[in-house]
Amino acid sequence: MSQTQIELNRGLAQMLKGGVIMDVTTPEQAKIAEEAGACAVMALERIPADIRAAGGVSRMSDPKMIKGIQEAVSIPVMAKCRIGHFAEAQILQAIEIDYIDESEVLSPADDVYHINKNDFKVPFVCGARDLGEALRRINEGATMIRTKGEPGTGDIVQAVRHMRKMNSEIRKIVSMREDELFEAAKQLQVPYDLVLYVHENGKLPVVNFAAGGVATPADAALMMQLGAEGVFVGSGIFKSGDPAKRAAAIVKAVTNYTDAKLIAELSEDLGEAMVGINENEIKIIMEERGQ
Amino acid sequence: MKIGILAVQGAFIEHKMMLEKLGCECIELRKKSDICHIDGLVLPGGESTVQGKLLKELDMLTPLKDMINNGLPTLATCAGLILLAEQISNDENVYFGTLPVTVERNAYGRQLGSFQKKASFKDIGDFDMTFIRAPYIKDAKNTTVLATIDGRTVAVQYKNQIGLAFHPELGNDTRIHEKFLQLIQN
Numbered sequence: 001m002s003q004t005q006i007e008l009n010r011g012l013a014q015m016l017k018g019g020v021i022m023d024v025t026t027p028e029q030a031k032i033a034e035e036a037g038a039c040a041v042m043a044l045e046r047i048p049a050d051i052r053a054a055g056g057v058s059r060m061s062d063p064k065m066i067k068g069i070q071e072a073v074s075i076p077v078m079a080k081c082r083i084g085h086f087a088e089a090q091i092l093q094a095i096e097i098d099y100i101d102e103s104e105v106l107s108p109a110d111d112v113y114h115i116n117k118n119d120f121k122v123p124f125v126c127g128a129r130d131l132g133e134a135l136r137r138i139n140e141g142a143t144m145i146r147t148k149g150e151p152g153t154g155d156i157v158q159a160v161r162h163m164r165k166m167n168s169e170i171r172k173i174v175s176m177r178e179d180e181l182f183e184a185a186k187q188l189q190v191p192y193d194l195v196l197y198v199h200e201n202g203k204l205p206v207v208n209f210a211a212g213g214v215a216t217p218a219d220a221a222l223m224m225q226l227g228a229e230g231v232f233v234g235s236g237i238f239k240s241g242d243p244a245k246r247a248a249a250i251v252k253a254v255t256n257y258t259d260a261k262l263i264a265e266l267s268e269d270l271g272e273a274m275v276g277i278n279e280n281e282i283k284i285i286m287e288e289r290g291q
Numbered sequence: 292m293k294i295g296i297l298a299v300q301g302a303f304i305e306h307k308m309m310l311e312k313l314g315c316e317c318i319e320l321r322k323k324s325d326i327c328h329i330d331g332l333v334l335p336g337g338e339s340t341v342q343g344k345l346l347k348e349l350d351m352l353t354p355l356k357d358m359i360n361n362g363l364p365t366l367a368t369c370a371g372l373i374l375l376a377e378q379i380s381n382d383e384n385v386y387f388g389t390l391p392v393t394v395e396r397n398a399y400g401r402q403l404g405s406f407q408k409k410a411s412f413k414d415i416g417d418f419d420m421t422f423i424r425a426p427y428i429k430d431a432k433n434t435t436v437l438a439t440i441d442g443r444t445v446a447v448q449y450k451n452q453i454g455l456a457f458h459p460e461l462g463n464d465t466r467i468h469e470k471f472l473q474l475i476q477n
Binding site: 004007008009011012014015016017018019034035037038039040070074075076077093096097098099121122123251252254255256259262 | 298321322341349381403458
């Protein structure tokens, strides 16, 4: 990826800030999401909660289904490929997807290597639980980061843990003496120049969204107040009682994330939230995939 | 100088940082009660569908539209240009509709069509322009054209409004923002 392309791809993520990216499985859902105010949609055959329920190997979606969603909406369309599956990523690039999510939600195709995202022109977003994972993905060419959370659970605890950990590690790097950064790079298992960037700027060099377990406007506001620059909502919308209303409420909660009075109004009569499951009730821990 | 930056969604921090570097005081406009006396308005990049919907539902569209019509200097980039345009060729929505141009959304296609190019900007000279899933101005009508690329209009001015299809807030070059501040001073 050329330096210009990196800037363009980081730039698209910057344009998505303050917005909500929603998982959709059909063109109809994509239209509902767009009308509700999604800043982008993630096209996939099954949302994480159903992937979890179905079990088995979960792969990139049918390109025809993704194209149907691309035709249905005017906002950016993202799609997931398996961790390390660069051939799936090549296919997604060939159908001109706007962003690829190299995602732990799908079954990993490689248990050692991630995709060399620098080989691609199309941008990638990757999940991270801490600063080390985030900077390793950025070094591989990711131009956007999101927390992993624990997808398909409706349980926000892991996303909170990951966002807090990432930001506390960033604050630690900022407070270090410059001669301590070399050791920090060694400990984090990341290149020195990325640690130096974090030290000087107090943030990742790319946009950082929250993902995994967001189910309510309050969840979205919580993640924004913890420092997320935007929010992915996976199963939380189309697994709930009134998807259009819930989606619109989450969009407004992300814009005015400190206005508790407004969020109180937005949280009224949303119907049933997705049925959540706790991390000790699930067999597959997706966040541990791809470190 | 006090600049209001529409902050319902998108890349508003980038404008804020650039304007603060130039000595402005900036306030983020996230809801109706944030709208107060300002000397200038910035409509940032982002998703125009999201920004337009939130402007309407948060009751911000009419008060801001009145302020623009009453001469408030306004700088609009990318999605902001779409919000200002009186017509969108491939979308039936109209938001502020105060800038007499027709724009085409996503005119360069998807993200793989995004690009950077150096081009001449009126009274400024060569400027590195970043286009991200950008629109362009299909019909500039009676506005003053400020920049073109490959025969397509990408920047116009009409009275108090400057509309750009690209993102001057993403680089380090502050000249367009300085031009906007001059517009406020005059």
